[in-house]
Amino acid sequence: MIKLKHLVKIIFFSLLSISCQQEFEIIDNLSEENYSLLNQDSVQTNFPGLIKDKIGIVGYIFTNCPDICPLTTNNMRLIREKVENAQINNVEFISISFDPEVDNPSVLKKFSELHNVNFNNWDFLTGKKSTIEKLLKKVGVIAFVGDSTTFDDGSKTYYYVHTDRIQLIDQEGRIRKNYLGSKINIDEIVKDVQLLND
DSSP: OHHHHHHHHHHHHHHHHHHHHHTSOOOEEOTTOOEEEEOTTOOEEEETGGGTTSEEEEEEEOTTOSSHHHHHHHHHHHHHHHHHHTTOOSEEEEEEESOTTTOOHHHHHHHHHHTTOOGGGEEEEBOOHHHHHHHHHHHTOOEEEEEEEEOTTSOEEEEEEEOOOEEEEOTTSEEEEEEOGGGOOHHHHHHHHHHHHO
């Protein structure tokens, strides 16, 4: 009888473990990709190499964004705080700009500092337009120029219509889940990070 109870426990916990892993489909695999980008300090880096063997939480933004991107960035900051409070290690945060012509490293640094970003495990990335376009296509993010505004001094700014996205990437470089960046459920993604970290 004791042996049967023990066997039932083993089967139960095995099924529980399998079902937890199956909650995450593999949306795409980035492990073979190699995008050469610059971070906010103009340091050449590689994506997704930067998050190799770590869980990646990746947001897609542009600094002139009037609504979604500031919310996405703030939500990533809140996620980071909760992940730290839960003492979950091995998590890297990445914000990738899809407006490289405006968002050079110094612009990204200024934007991130306005949002009280701690750079210990968070990088803001930009790169050549052609590289960014390939990366966006691979990760399934759409961004194209929409409205523009011309100011009295003749300068012009434009806004993107874009996918509202934060992605969860596992330790093997696989995209496992997409969330609405501006409306993300913080507790949900922290729980998902815990599941991937187990």
